[in-house]
Amino acid sequence: MELKSCRWVFTFLLTCCLIFSVACAVEGLPGDSKVRAVNLGGWLVVEGWIKPSLFDGIPNGDMLDGTEVQFKSVTSQKYVSSENGGGMNVSVDKDIPSSWETFRLWRISETKFQFRTFQGQFLTYDAEGSFVSATAQWPSARETFYVERNINRVHMRNKHGNCLQVSSTNQLTADYPGNPGWEDNAATFEMIIASNTLHGDYQLANGYGDDKAKKVLKTHRDGFVTVQDFEFLYHHGINTVRIPVGWWIASDPTPPAPFIGGTLNALDNAFLWAQTYNIKCIIDLHAAPGSQNGMEHSASRDGTTGWPTSSHISQTLNVIKFLVSRYAEHPALLGIELLNEPSAWTVPLDVLVSYYRQGYQIVREYSPTAYVIVCQRIGDTDPVEIYQANIGATNIVVDLHYYNLFDTNFVNMSSEDNIQFIYKSRETQLQALNNRNGPLTFIGFSPVRQSLSAVLLFALPCCCFFLHPLQ
Structure with missing residues (x-):
């Protein structure tokens, strides 16, 4: 043979x-x-x-549709969490990640993504960027974030150019206006790829x-x-x-x-x-x-x-x-x-x-x-x-x-x-x-x-x- x-x-x-x-x-x-x-x-x-x-040739090939990711604040060492798995505001206050702290990617391009919660809603933000919530039933421009990546650290910008950050009350907001560094900054997160099987x-x-x-x-x-x-x-x-x-x-x-x-x-x-x-x-x-x-x-x-x-x-x-x-x-x-x-x-x-x-x-x-x-x-x-x-x-x-x-x-x-x-x-x-x-x-x-x-x-x-x- x-x-x-x-x-x-x-x-x-x-x-x-x-x-x-x-x-x-x-x-x-x-x-x-x-x-x-x-x-x-x-x-x-x-x-x-x-x-x-x-x-092999896909850029950001570990961030394909369906990849499950978790985000940990580099300043507080707490995980981003969609309360009740979705449908509410998003906090940054969990020590150990589980299903509420895991988001599935919808890929728009190699740098633009939407984040889906355990219950199926998408991350979004209010007009002022004061609060990020997991309440969108279907994604559009407001639910699309530009991801800047430095190995396993990321910044996530909204359509206005502001970054998501951790507020003083441990809430996730979309109102950081500048260019955060990659070290200790409220707008910098460690991205953990929990699953990349699809x-x-x-x-x-x-x-x-x-x-x-x-x-x-x-x-x-x-x-x-x-x-x-x-x-x-x-x-x-x-x-x-x-x-x-x-x-x-x-x-x-x-x-x-x-x-x-x-x-x-x-x-x-x-x-x-x-x-x-x-x-x-x-x-x-x-x-x-x-x-x-x-x-x-x-x-x-x-x-x-x-x-x-x-x-x-x-x-x-x-x-x-x-x-x-x-x-x-x-x-x-x-x-x-x-x-x-x-x-x-x-x-x-x-x-x-x-x-x-x-x-x-x-x-x-x-x-x-x-x-x-x-x-x-x-x-x-x-x-x-x-x-x-x-x-x-x-x-x-x-x-x-x-x-x-x-x-x-x-x-x-x-x-x-x-x-x-x-x-x-x-x-x-x-x-x-x-x-x-x-x-x-x-x-x-x-x-x-x-x-x-x-x-x-x-x-x-x-x-x-x-x-x-x-x-």
Whole structure:
């Protein structure tokens, strides 16, 4: 196996997935009807941990959208705090930072930012600059601050040029008129980056700006997955690819800012390459408008989840309609996953099931046979809730996620150990679900370390296999 032929295989974490049923075979596949697939993660939906170098050129790259920051006064050594997590004035009187003292960045440029509180309000100030409060529900010019930075020390200026400072009563005000120094000054703060984990499409595009982001993403999309990779997969027994996409693909080539066009052309290429090598495609809506889980792979701006609203759900259904109407007649289409990893904490089950039923009907309007894949909620939930939801009558598949990658018990396991775990420890769970005579089951597991040759050698005879990103 040549490294050149499978460069992205080693960037991805091999993830094995399966669709199976005692009574049902997978339609549309030749031979033994077993789906053996790879997940093309990090290609059309950005996940920074798959390819961190995508973000290397962003100025102030540790201050991307969604970065969580805390500010400590250099004079009082107290932290800036939004009382009650937002909705009140802002004080500078806490000794230990927690959620009220943590602000999420909305990046306007490399030097201009807005600060969002735990409860979702934005920092703002009154006309005189006498008080800073956390009361703005939506940011504008008054909620935008110019950040001057000297390593880990910052000054924050409002639109009038005045700096935020600590008052004699330990309140945050916006009325320091001059140029404070970097030492002991009421307008100087130490900035602590508490979390900088979001590196998705939003962070990349908004961080670089439109022109630079277009160049970076075009280079990435043109080279990360190519026709040679499809040829490689074909020669190694892989018959399906799962392709994550973002909701903005339906507006290509001019999606809403800050998203960058070009993913639709890349998806068209993938279907062409798949048809050439007799490979099937599963389209996976990985990023929904508003974000269904607050993670970078759902293109969340700041880690919050805003998807479960009627407007966002309607928009998402339109995306599904766009995708299925475009590819329903394509011989390479195997199925469409309606939504990846909705959050159990923020997406109510009844809302999700209603969306899945509507999405199923939309797919069936265009294709009587395409598989409709519905994902379990991520969190402390029982996958049975989706099995018994009665979403559709035919070719329904439930996507379960067994992420060995994030479990420390698997750190020292070999590829063979990971697969044997699926054989033995998951068997009871899977059999219990299969005995319900409900939808087919789509299983993913993320082995911590392995090579493609190991997975192909030890492939489960009854399963289909996916690749997932390698950290």
